Amino acid sequence: MSNTILEAKNINKYFNDPIRIQVLSDINFSVNKGEFVSLTGKSGCGKSTLLYVLSTMDTDYEGQLLIDQEEMPKRNEPFLAKIRNEKIGFVFQFHYLLNEFNVLKNVMLPGLKQNKYSEEEVEFRAIEKLKILGIEHLALKQANHVSGGEKQRVAIARALINDPHIIMGDEPTGNLDKKNSDLVFDIFKRLADEFNQTLLIVTHDPSFAARTHRIIQMEDGKIIHS
Amino acid sequence: MKKKLLINIANGLLMARWKQTLVAAVGVTFSITMFIALLSFMSGMNDLLDGLIINRVPHIRIYNDIKPNAHQPITLDRNYKTAHHFISSIKSDESRQSIYNSAAIMQAIKNDKRVLGFSQKLTAQVFFNDGNIDITGSMSGVNPVEEGSLFHFDDYITSGKSQDLTKINNSVILGKGLAEKLLTNIGDVIQITTSKGERFQLKVVGIYQSGLRDIDNVQSFASVSTVQKILSKPSNYITDIQVKLKDITQAPAMAKEYEQLFQTDAEDIQTANSQFETGSSIRTLISYSVGITLLIVAGFGIYNILNMMIFEKMDSIAILKATGFSGRDVQNIFMYIAISIGVFGGLCGLLLGFGLSSIIDQIPFNTAALPTIKTFPINYNPKFYLIGMVFSFFTTYFAGWFPARKASKIDPVIIIRGK
Numbered sequence A: 001m002s003n004t005i006l007e008a009k010n011i012n013k014y015f016n017d018p019i020r021i022q023v024l025s026d027i028n029f030s031v032n033k034g035e036f037v038s039l040t041g042k043s044g045c046g047k048s049t050l051l052y053v054l055s056t057m058d059t060d061y062e063g064q065l066l067i068d069q070e071e072m073p074k075r076n077e078p079f080l081a082k083i084r085n086e087k088i089g090f091v092f093q094f095h096y097l098l099n100e101f102n103v104l105k106n107v108m109l110p111g112l113k114q115n116k117y118s119e120e121e122v123e124f125r126a127i128e129k130l131k132i133l134g135i136e137h138l139a140l141k142q143a144n145h146v147s148g149g150e151k152q153r154v155a156i157a158r159a160l161i162n163d164p165h166i167i168m169g170d171e172p173t174g175n176l177d178k179k180n181s182d183l184v185f186d187i188f189k190r191l192a193d194e195f196n197q198t199l200l201i202v203t204h205d206p207s208f209a210a211r212t213h214r215i216i217q218m219e220d221g222k223i224i225h226s
Numbered sequence B: 001m002k003k004k005l006l007i008n009i010a011n012g013l014l015m016a017r018w019k020q021t022l023v024a025a026v027g028v029t030f031s032i033t034m035f036i037a038l039l040s041f042m043s044g045m046n047d048l049l050d051g052l053i054i055n056r057v058p059h060i061r062i063y064n065d066i067k068p069n070a071h072q073p074i075t076l077d078r079n080y081k082t083a084h085h086f087i088s089s090i091k092s093d094e095s096r097q098s099i100y101n102s103a104a105i106m107q108a109i110k111n112d113k114r115v116l117g118f119s120q121k122l123t124a125q126v127f128f129n130d131g132n133i134d135i136t137g138s139m140s141g142v143n144p145v146e147e148g149s150l151f152h153f154d155d156y157i158t159s160g161k162s163q164d165l166t167k168i169n170n171s172v173i174l175g176k177g178l179a180e181k182l183l184t185n186i187g188d189v190i191q192i193t194t195s196k197g198e199r200f201q202l203k204v205v206g207i208y209q210s211g212l213r214d215i216d217n218v219q220s221f222a223s224v225s226t227v228q229k230i231l232s233k234p235s236n237y238i239t240d241i242q243v244k245l246k247d248i249t250q251a252p253a254m255a256k257e258y259e260q261l262f263q264t265d266a267e268d269i270q271t272a273n274s275q276f277e278t279g280s281s282i283r284t285l286i287s288y289s290v291g292i293t294l295l296i297v298a299g300f301g302i303y304n305i306l307n308m309m310i311f312e313k314m315d316s317i318a319i320l321k322a323t324g325f326s327g328r329d330v331q332n333i334f335m336y337i338a339i340s341i342g343v344f345g346g347l348c349g350l351l352l353g354f355g356l357s358s359i360i361d362q363i364p365f366n367t368a369a370l371p372t373i374k375t376f377p378i379n380y381n382p383k384f385y386l387i388g389m390v391f392s393f394f395t396t397y398f399a400g401w402f403p404a405r406k407a408s409k410i411d412p413v414i415i416i417r418g419k
């Protein structure tokens, strides 16, 4: 019980544009520490929508969201920003690196924002994360001068910098070729097995899902199997 | 630490778009430069034109006006005290034009703490004889030392020395136009005739140019005693006492006070020259409006550049927010960008504005009307620089505020979904 990291209670969400439709209905599930969970389902069933709610970026929902057993408020933007900074790591389908900065700085940014460690320590930790992902040699390269697969690994390093409780990914391998997808999957797997990292990853790839600890399946805004 | 990080990110965004940023900064620089140069020049010009009048005009002039006696015989008759008096063909009486008891008045003014100084003056109407022709003119008897220290008399002496009026007996300083008509120069002796027909020989010791041609064609100066001699009047005969105050704004009140106290006429500078103040304030108003308009245009430049930057950096903003930067942080990042453009552009503008003013200050500006002015006038008042800086800060602040606010409101979900 005490190692529940993420819990959704009776979550409902509607879109009002153009007509009021329910995209999430009565979502209930929880993720425990160290679990590697994949979220699958047909296109348009509401996976991304659910992930945005769980990530605290979307607060327009009904029901309760608990992260680290703490209920998330819906109207305290600075507080939610702090939660995202300290407890959640993100990996998106597109890498979203800041092209103005080099790879190392990109990884360091959320760490500097957290302001828990000194700049030197954050830099040291960032290099550690890059080493885990095997890309420390890219540290001083400009973010837009590395390949797509490498960018995705930089994004994972960035997600890891503050030792988050959970890493969330929305089709992080969706934009990569087979080789790079496998590489990224292996990294996730290693993070889960070696570092006991909790992961919640949305994927379309059945072979990807099959190799995770647990599969949550969605259909038409409902969880049909978890 | 947190501030440092935001400034660091702002700096990164700025450097990535340094060309556009520079264009926006140049806009601010240009407008501040023009603002400073325009105000310095306009204000210099104002000072010059005001000085033309204010320097030379006493703050209070004490004199005896020529006017009909207020006490006509009928008004003294007790029987008609309450009646309305019709008096026709009333004439100004031959009362003395000189100030009664001038020595006592001067002593009283001297003891008045509000007074900076005063000078006495008397005026005679004379004819300057040039062969067969007599030129009508006016001769003022002045004390050149006081006239010089209080009313910048020496600034208008284009050749010769005003002090010679007292050093050399029977000497005169001629208006430039007058000297030209008489074909005389310094050292020459001219002859004048008084209105009573007496003739005098006077030695020319200087040339005076006020800048107002009508005055320069008729005016001449001599020492007080010389003019008293020409008029065959005693040494206490004075027609004007010109007072300069420490605080010019007290002039109207003090003029009234003196009128009461000394039983003479007293005129203050504000009443005598009201039109000049209106002129200066309108010129100042125009300069400020042009300067502020320029700044507002520069503000729109900054607004545009930031809007563009925010549009381009949507993804970066989304990821910053996703990784834990709050709306406030994002807003601050863009505010830093706006303000650094404003401060950098503004400071350059102040320097260039000073440079441009100095250049204008070197441009020759010779006009017969302004004998002491050789170049365009510039007023290097630090006030303009302060106003320029404050305005550039505020315009960039407001120009940055709206786009920065917009950036802070960007919903990362919409951006990430949009991909």
Ligand SMILES: Nc1ncnc2c1ncn2[C@@H]1O[C@H](COP(=O)(O)OP(=O)(O)OP(=O)(O)O)[C@@H](O)[C@H]1O
Residues within 6 Å of the ligand: A015, A016, A017, A018, A023, A041, A042, A043, A044, A045, A046, A047, A048, A049, A050
């Ligand atoms: N802003 C919106 N307004 C209205 N409807 C929306 C909006 N965003 C998404 N939807 C709808 O909500 C439903 C769920 O969308 P969502 O993106 O969560 O699907 P998904 O499961 O992630 O699909 P995919 O696998 O293709 O990414 C879809 O039917 C979509 O059309």
Ligand SMILES: [Mg+2]
Residues within 6 Å of the ligand: A047, A048, A049, A170
């Ligand atoms: Mg999706």
